[in-house]
Each structure stands twice: as C-alpha cells, then as structure tokens.
Amino acid sequence: MSEARMPAQLPAEMRWVEPFGIVSLLLLAATQALAILQSPADAAMGHLQKIMYIHVPTAWVGMLAFFAVFVLSIMYLATKRVRYDLLAAATTEVGIVMTALTLALGAIWGRPTWGVWWTWEPRLTSTAIMLLIYVGYLVLRGFAEDEERRARWSAAVGIIAFLNVPIVFWSVKWWRSLHQPQSTRESMSGTYWNWLWINAVVMMLVGIYFIALRYRAARIERAAELKLENAALGRSEVHA
Amino acid sequence: MNLDQAARTTDAGPLGIDLQGAARRFGSRWVLRGVELQVRAGEVVALTGRNGSGKTTLLRILATLLRPNRGTVTIFGRDAAKDPDFVRQRLGFLAHNPGIYDDLTASENLLFAQRMNGLRPDAAERAAVLDRVGLTDAAHDRARGFSAGMRRRLALGRLLLRPPLLMLLDEPYASFDADGIALVNELARETAARGGCVVIATHDLDRASIVMSRRVDVRDGLLFPVAAPDRSLQLVRGGK
Amino acid sequence: MSAELSRVLAIAWKDVTAERRSKANFNAVAFFAGMMLMMFGMATGADKLALGAVATGILWLTVLLSGVLSFNRSYERELENGALDALVLYPGERRSIFIGKLIANLAFVLLVEVIVVPVAAVLYNLDLAAIALPLAGVMFLGTFGFVTLGTFYAAISSRLRAREVLLPLLLFPMLIPLLLAAIEATNALLAGFNGDAWSWSSVLVAFDLIFLAAATVAFDYVIEA
Numbered sequence: 187m188s189e190a191r192m193p194a195q196l197p198a199e200m201r202w203v204e205p206f207g208i209v210s211l212l213l214l215a216a217t218q219a220l221a222i223l224q225s226p227a228d229a230a231m232g233h234l235q236k237i238m239y240i241h242v243p244t245a246w247v248g249m250l251a252f253f254a255v256f257v258l259s260i261m262y263l264a265t266k267r268v269r270y271d272l273l274a275a276a277t278t279e280v281g282i283v284m285t286a287l288t289l290a291l292g293a294i295w296g297r298p299t300w301g302v303w304w305t306w307e308p309r310l311t312s313t314a315i316m317l318l319i320y321v322g323y324l325v326l327r328g329f330a331e332d333e334e335r336r337a338r339w340s341a342a343v344g345i346i347a348f349l350n351v352p353i354v355f356w357s358v359k360w361w362r363s364l365h366q367p368q369s370t371r372e373s374m375s376g377t378y379w380n381w382l383w384i385n386a387v388v389m390m391l392v393g394i395y396f397i398a399l400r401y402r403a404a405r406i407e408r409a410a411e412l413k414l415e416n417a418a419l420g421r422s423e424v425h426a
Numbered sequence: 427m428n429l430d431q432a433a434r435t436t437d438a439g440p441l442g443i444d445l446q447g448a449a450r451r452f453g454s455r456w457v458l459r460g461v462e463l464q465v466r467a468g469e470v471v472a473l474t475g476r477n478g479s480g481k482t483t484l485l486r487i488l489a490t491l492l493r494p495n496r497g498t499v500t501i502f503g504r505d506a507a508k509d510p511d512f513v514r515q516r517l518g519f520l521a522h523n524p525g526i527y528d529d530l531t532a533s534e535n536l537l538f539a540q541r542m543n544g545l546r547p548d549a550a551e552r553a554a555v556l557d558r559v560g561l562t563d564a565a566h567d568r569a570r571g572f573s574a575g576m577r578r579r580l581a582l583g584r585l586l587l588r589p590p591l592l593m594l595l596d597e598p599y600a601s602f603d604a605d606g607i608a609l610v611n612e613l614a615r616e617t618a619a620r621g622g623c624v625v626i627a628t629h630d631l632d633r634a635s636i637v638m639s640r641r642v643d644v645r646d647g648l649l650f651p652v653a654a655p656d657r658s659l660q661l662v663r664g665g666k
Numbered sequence: 667m668s669a670e671l672s673r674v675l676a677i678a679w680k681d682v683t684a685e686r687r688s689k690a691n692f693n694a695v696a697f698f699a700g701m702m703l704m705m706f707g708m709a710t711g712a713d714k715l716a717l718g719a720v721a722t723g724i725l726w727l728t729v730l731l732s733g734v735l736s737f738n739r740s741y742e743r744e745l746e747n748g749a750l751d752a753l754v755l756y757p758g759e760r761r762s763i764f765i766g767k768l769i770a771n772l773a774f775v776l777l778v779e780v781i782v783v784p785v786a787a788v789l790y791n792l793d794l795a796a797i798a799l800p801l802a803g804v805m806f807l808g809t810f811g812f813v814t815l816g817t818f819y820a821a822i823s824s825r826l827r828a829r830e831v832l833l834p835l836l837l838f839p840m841l842i843p844l845l846l847a848a849i850e851a852t853n854a855l856l857a858g859f860n861g862d863a864w865s866w867s868s869v870l871v872a873f874d875l876i877f878l879a880a881a882t883v884a885f886d887y888v889i890e891a
Contacts, residue, residue, distance in 0.1 A: 263887055318839035325835060329826040331453060334493075335891075339822050342884040343836070346818070349880055350840050357843035357869060361850065364862075418456045419449060419496075491751055491891050514757045523748025529684035541676035542756040544669045568687070584752075 200405075203398045210391040217388045221381040234298060241291040242382055243389035244284045245313060251281030251393060252320060252348055259344035262337060271337035272408065274344055276400035278323055280393050285317045308362040312355040319347045319354075439467030440502070442592065442623035443488060448497035450483055457483045459647035460496065470614050470624040472634040474652075475644030481627040482522065484644065485594050488625065489519045501592060518590030518617070522597055524581035528570040532561050532580050535569060539584045551587070559583040560605060574601035582613060591622040598626060599633045611637045670762050677753075677766025682773055684743055691739065692777065699732035699782045707789050714791070721790035722852040726845055728782060730812065733775040734834055737816040740767050741824035754889060764817065764885040772813045779805055797855045800863065804855060807870040808848035811877060815840055818881040821888045844873050 221239045255274045262270035292310045293303045304310075323343055330336035443465035450458040458480045465471050473481050486492045487499060490510040499506040501513045526535055536552045545551075556562050559579040569577065578601060585593070598610045614624045614637045628634050631641070643650045685691065706724040710716045744750035753763060783805065787794045794801055816837055823833040851866035 315839055315842050322836045322839060325832065326822065326826075329828060329832060333453075338887050338890075342887045343819075343822070346815075346877070346880055346884055347840065349876060350843065353843045353873065353876070357846050360869075361846045364850065415451065415456070419460055486891075489751075489755065491754065511757045514755050517755060519752075519755060521748050521751055523751075525747055525749040525752035527680065527684060527743070527749060528747065529687040529743075530680065534683070538676055538680050539756075542673055542753075542758075544672070544758070 200398065200402050203395065203402060206391075207395040207399070210388065210395050213388045214385075214392050217381075217385050221385055225378065225381065234295060237291055237295050239381060239385050240389075241288060241295060243386040244291065245288040245309075246386050247389045247393045248281050248284035248288055248313075248316075249351070250390065251277050251284060251397075252316070252351060255281065255320075255323075255344045256348035259341035262341045263345075268333070268337060268408065269405070271340060272404040273397070273401050274340065275324075275327060276397045276404060278320055278344070279400055280396045282317065282320050282324065283396075284389075284393060285313060285320070288313055289317065306362065308359040309355070311362070312358045315354050315358070316351055319350065323347060439469075439621060441465075441500075442467045442469070442502055443625070444498075444500040445488070446498045446500075448484075448487060448494040448499060450487060450492060450494045450496075457647055458487070458494070461647075461649045463642070463649060465623045465625065467621045467623060468618050469639045470618050470626065470637050472631065472638040472641045473625060473627040473644055474629070474631055474634075474641060475627075476629075479644040480647045481644045482596055485519075485596050485625065485627050488592070489517060489594050490514060513592065516591040516622075518585040518588070518593045520578070520581050520585060520593075520595045520598055522600075524577045526569045526572070526577050526580055529568060531566050531568055532556060532572075532583075533565045535580055536583060536587060539587055543588050545587060555583045555586045558586060559609060575603060575606055578602060579606060579609070582609060585613070589620065590617060591620070593617045593622060593624045595624070595626045595628075597628055597630075599628055599630045607633050670759055673756070673758055673762040674766045674769070677763055678769040678773075681740060681743075681767060681770030685739075685770065685774060691736070692774070695732050695735055695774075696778055696781045698735065699728050699778055700785050702728040702731055703782065703786055703789055717790050721786065721792055722849050722856065724790070725783065725786045725852070726808065726848050728786070729775070729779060729809070730838070730841065730845065732778055732782070733809075733812060734816060734837065736774050736778075737771060737813075737820035738824045738829050738833055740771055740817070741820055745824060751891070754891070760886045760889050761882045763889060764821075764882055768813055768817045771817050772810065775809050775813055776806070779809065792856065797859065800855050800859060801852065804848065804851045804863075804867060804870070807867060807874060808844060808851075811844045811870065811874040812841060814874065814877050814881055818877075818885060818888070821885065844870065847873065 218239060222233075222236045225236060254277050258270050258274035258277065261267075262274065289310060292307075292313075296305065296307075296310075297303055323340060326343060327336055327340055330339055441464060443463060445461060445463040447460050447462065448458055449456065449460045461484070463471075463484075473484065475481050483492065487494050488501070488506075490499075490506050490513050493507055502516065504512045506513050527538070530538065533549075533552055533556065536555060537547055540547045540552070553562070553565070556565050559582050561576065561579055561583065564572065564576065569580065572580070578598070593614065595610065595614070599607050602610065611633070614626065617624050618637075618639075624637075626634050626638065627644075634641075641652045643652050703724065706720075706728065707717060710720055710724075741750070744753055754760070783794065783801070786792065816833075819836045819840075820833055823829045823836060826832055847866045847869040851863050851870065854860050854863035854866060
C-alpha cells in the first residue's frame with residue numbers, strides 16, 4: 187500500500203501495522219528455520235515431517251481466526267458498531283487463507299506419505315468442510331450490497347457457522363473411525379511440541395498482521411465513503 | 427374551504443410523529459437528506475413529490491421498516507428504533523405493494539391478519555370488513571385473480587380489522603375507481619377524527635386535498651412545506 | 667392458546683394452504699427426486715453390490731437436493747407481493763415467523779419423503795418394511811435439522827441475487843454432520859438395528875436441538891428489512 191494513497195487522517199493507532207508486519211514475518215522465517223534445523227530427520231519420513239511446523243500452526247491459526255469471527259459477530263450484533271463487522275470480514279479472509287494453506291500442505295505431505303493426494307483423513311476432511319462454510323460467508327458478503335444488511339447477516343451466519351465447527355470435527359472423526367481403522371498417533375518428542383507452539387504463536391502474529399492490513403484498508407474505504415456522505419448532506423436541512 | 431378543513435384546524439393535539447434530522451442512504455446514494463417532520467394527532471398530511479424523491483423511504487421509516495442512518499423517529503412519544511412494537515401495534519400501512527397472498531381467498535387473507543394481530547378470528551367481523559370495502563362477492567375467491575384495485579381494497583380491509591392510530595398510505599389513489607378513492611379518504615378522516623395521524627404519499631393532489639390538513643412536498647430527499655393558498659383559518663404547522 | 671403459538675400456527679397454516687393450492691410445486695419436486703434416484707442409480711453402474719453400499723447415501727442426498735428447492739419458495743411467496751413487509755409489521759416475536767415456516771417446510775419435505783423412500787426401496791432393493799417405524803424416526807430427525815437450517819438460510823438467500831446457488835452453497839456444508847449421522851443411522855437400521863443406530867440418532871437429536879435454538883435466536887437479526 188503506497189504512501190501516496192493513504193489519506194492524511196490515517197488512524198494513528200494503526201501505524202504500528204508496518205513495523206509489526208516486518209517483525210512478525212522475520213520472526214516466522216527465523217522460527218521456521220530454527221525448528222527445521224534443530225529437529226532430527228524423522229525415522230520413517232525423513233525431512234518431510236518438518237512440514238508439520240507450518241501445517242499445524244496454519245491449522246490452529248485458521249481455527250482461532252474463525253473463533254475470533256464468532257466473538258466479533260456477537261459483538262457487532264450487540265453494539266451495531268461497523269468496525270466489528272469490518273474486522274470480522276478481514277479475519278475471515280485471513281482464516282480462509284490459513285485454512286486453504288493447511289489443506290494444501292496436508293496434500294503435499296500426503297502424496298509422498300500415502301501415495302495419494304487425498305485420503306479423507308478425518309481432520310483434513312473436517313478442515314475442508316470448515317473452509318467451505320466460511321467461503322460461503324464471504325460469498326454472502328459479496329452479494330449483500332446494503333452495508334447494514336451485510337453486516338447483520340454476516341454476523342448471524344458467523345455465529346451459526348462456528349457452532350458447527352466442533353460438531354463437524356467430532357462427527358467426521360467418528361464417521362471415519364467406522365470405515366477405516368485409525369492409525370495411532372506416535373508420541374512426539376517434547377522439543378517437537380515446543381517448536382510447534384513457538385511457530386504457532388508466531389504464525390498467529392503474522393495472521394494478525396494480515397488481518398490488520400485488510401482491516402485498515404476497509405476502514406480507509408469507509409472513511410472515504412463517510413466523507414462523501416457528509417459532503418452530500420452538506421445542504422441545509424429543511425423543516426416541515 | 428370546506429367544513430372538514432375548518433374542523434381540522436382547531437388547536438394542536440399531542441405530537442404523533444416527530445422526525446428529527448432523519449437521513450437515509452442506499453449504498454452511496456442519499457435518499458433522505460436530513461429531514462424534520464412533525465405531525466400532530468388529528469392531522470392528515472399529504473406528501474407530494476416525484477418518483478424517487480424519497481416519499482416511500484420516508485413512509486417506510488415511519489412504518490419502522492427502515493431505520494434512518496441519522497436522526498430520530500418518535501411516534502406518539504416513543505422512540506421507534508428502541509420500541510418498534512409499540513409503533514407497530516398502532517400502525518396501519520398501505521404499501522404500494524399491498525402484501526396480499528395470492529393463493530388465499532379474500533376472507534382467508536383477513537383471517538390470517540386477525541390471527542397475526544392477536545384478534546379473535548371472528549367470521550362476522552371479516553364479513554363486515556369485506557362488506558365495507560366492497561369485496562363481499564369475492565370473499566371466497568383466491569386473490570390471485572384480483573385486480574390491482576381489489577387487492578388494495580383487501581389491504582384496506584386488513585387495516586380496518588385493527589383501526590390504526592398511525593395511518594400511512596403510499597399512493598393510495600392509484601388503481602382505484604371513484605368508490606375506492608372515497609373509501610380511502612373516509613378511512614383517513616376516521617383515523618384523524620380518532621386522534622390518529624395520517625400521512626398520504628401521493629401524486630394525486632386533487633384527491634388528497636379533500637382530506638389533507640396540509641401538504642409537504644418532497645424534493646430530492648428534502649421536505650418543503652407548502653403554504654396553502656389564502657385561507658382564513660389556515661394554520662402553518664411544524665418547523666422551527 | 668398463547669398469542670405466540672397462535673401466530674406460529676397461523677403462519678404454518680398460511681404456508682401449507684398456499685403450497686397445497688399450487689400443487690404444481692410439490693409434484694415437480696417429487697418428480698425431481700424420483701429422477702435423481704434414477705440418475706444416481708445409473709451413475710453407480712446399477713451394479714447390485716455397489717448400489718447396496720451407497721443406497722442410503724443416495725437416498726439422503728436426494729432428500730437434500732430436492733428439499734432445498736422448496737425453502738426459497740417459502741420466502742418468495744412473501745416477497746413477490748410485498749407481503750414480507752406486512753408480515754414483519756405484525757407485532758410480536760419474529761421467531762414465530764421462523765417456527766411457523768419451519769413447520770410448513772417440514773411438512774412439505776416429509777411429504778416428499780413419503781414418496782422418495784418407497785421409490786428408493788424399489789430401485790435399490792432395500793427391505794424397509796421390517797424397519798419401517800424406526801426408519802420413520804430417523805427420517806424425521808434428519809429432516810428436522812435439514813429444514814431448520816434450510817429455513818434459516820433461505821431467509822437470507824431469498825433476498826439476494828443468485829439465490830438458487832447461494833442457498834445450497836451456504837446450507838450444504840453446514841449439513842454435513844447431519845448427513846453423515848443420518849446415513850450411518852439408516853445403515854445401522856438396515857444392518858439389523860444395532861447399537862450404532864441409537865448413537866447416531868442421538869447425534870441427530872443433538873444437532874437438531876442445537877441449531878433449532880441457535881437459528882431461532884439468529885433469525886431475529888436476519889428477517890428485518
């Protein structure tokens with residue numbers, strides 16, 4: 187976003203976005219590198235297993251984003267303040283990107299591992315369903331033109347959708363367990379989990395950066411619209 | 427000037443409608459640009475203006491179907507945004523599209539209205555109303571075959587089931603023969619006599635002038651009170 | 667009778683009456699469902715074994731695909747004459763509109779199933795007579811959740827362009843847990859009414875209750891202009 191396009195009255199509190207973004211992206215590069223380098227090659231999978239250091243964090247951050255949308259939706263309906271709606275939309279977009287990334291990485295991991303791109307593994311399947319649900323949210327926003335309606339309907343859908351997320355994961359898991367014996371998950375070393383958490387936290391920071399970017403863009407758009415509004419209302423009111 | 431108008435220009439009743447600074451936009455287009463309107467009990471106000479001037483939007487705001495983006499709407503002392511049900515219990519709204527169910531008969535349409543309004547589903551009452559609006563012969567015919575005029579009569583009948591204190595009529599004279607027009611004006615007079623407020627949005631000044639106590643012109647989202655030609659008992663209402 | 671119950675029943679009565687009188691709609695949907703069953707059967711190669719394995723899945727998919735056609739209509743009838751405005755203006759809880767329409771839609775879809783299930787039994791060689799009653803229970807539970815979310819989302823989609831694709835797009839991903847549970851419960855019944863039937867039926871009950879509550883509350887925010 188070039189400096190030239192930003193209006194003079196850019197909200198002061200959002201100037202933190204650029205430096206925050208740089209720091210978080212650098213951090214991500216660092217933690218990824220460290221995690222990959224420090225971990226030994228997996229006995230069965232070789233270095234491929236290290237994709238988990240991105241794959242799992244994106245999954246968690248995506249889920250967290252949708253939970254945030256749930257909360258933001260409630261807050262919008264409670265207060266009717268447009269900023270909650272704009273933030274919810276930005277968060278959904280980033281959540282969808284994270285989720286799509288999770289699926290792509292899952293397939294990339296799956297191909298050499300299982301020989302196929304997709305095996306209907308329960309968690310990946312549930313993640314795909316979650317992706318579809320929230321893509322629906324964005325498509326809805328695309329069709330609803332009136333600002334207030336769009337915000338209200340998105341909020342209602344954002345709440346209902348998240349209620350389904352645990353149900354989806356749980357029922358798909360049970361469903362697969364009927365049709366396919368579940369492989370027991372090998373216990374991972376302590377350091378694996380440590381690095382996973384570190385990367386997850388940093389991934390969350392990167393997510394916040396992108397959300398802030400989208401949110402700021404939406405706020406600027408709206409501020410411009412409001413300026414037009416006020417100009418259009420500039421004519422003196424007439425009493426009757 | 428006729429006796430009706432003389433009677434109507436007696437002293438101020440309580441304020442039925444108090445619109446302050448009301449503005450409403452659709453997308454980026456401002457349809458109402460900050461208007462003020464005060465209507466006292468017993469008044470019949472004619473809103474004149476071209477299509478697209480904002481008449482219907484104003485009516486819909488008064489009917490609590492829309493909320494203004496700016497400003498307040500106070501009906502009989504209550505804030506319409508906070509307590510829409512209070513307004514709706516006293517409201518009779520004849521919209522441009524009368525909202526009749528094609529697959530129900532005239533009588534069934536009224537029955538539905540009775541039940542939705544919490545009234546006793548009294549068949550005699552329905553018959554009486556149908557008689558008043560001249561639809562007795564069509565009582566058991568499906569509304570699908572009705573002419574535009576008949577539909578409006580049925581919608582007026584629905585209004586009669588629960589005599590309103592706030593009567594809003596959107597182009598009530600359109601598609602009506604002389605009898606229908608007389609009926610509309612009769613109902614307007616009755617409502618005003620009861621202490622209610624009537625707002626008629628219309629092109630047809632001739633018809634409205636028979637019942638109106640004053641006229642407000644809507645132009646491009648603003649209201650312009652129209653001073654009546656010289657009349658000894660003319661009272662100029664509202665405004666500051 | 668409480669005022670709210672009276673309103674709920676009034677709306678259900680109105681929708682059912684209007685639907686009954688435009689019979690063309692029901693017939694069309696029922697035929698569409700029958701056609702779907704044929705086409706799915708052909709798509710699986712009409713092999714007896716293959717069909718046996720997927721029959722319940724096809725049955726439920728057919729129910730979903732044909733049922734979804736009816737939800738938008740419920741609101742379109744209100745929109746075509748400006749009746750939705752009039753409906754919203756009646757004083758009282760908005761949720762009565764939701765429950766009333768839910769009941770009417772439920773009746774419609776259940777009626778379609780009365781035709782679809784026997785046809786499926788014939789085409790896919792399913793012995794349903796033995797499990798008729800429990801099957802009715804499972805069909806009802808599955809349909810209830812389907813109609814609940816369908817009635818909710820249609821309140822939104824019916825007022826937007828591309829409503830025919832928007833409704834399934836919003837609705838179907840949300841229905842997947844219900845679809846899985848319904849299919850598995852039906853399979854369990856066919857396999858001799860084993861314990862799984864109860865388990866999956868309880869999943870259906872939970873799904874139904876959760877979304878009945880959530881959609882009823884959220885409907886208030888959705889139905890206003």
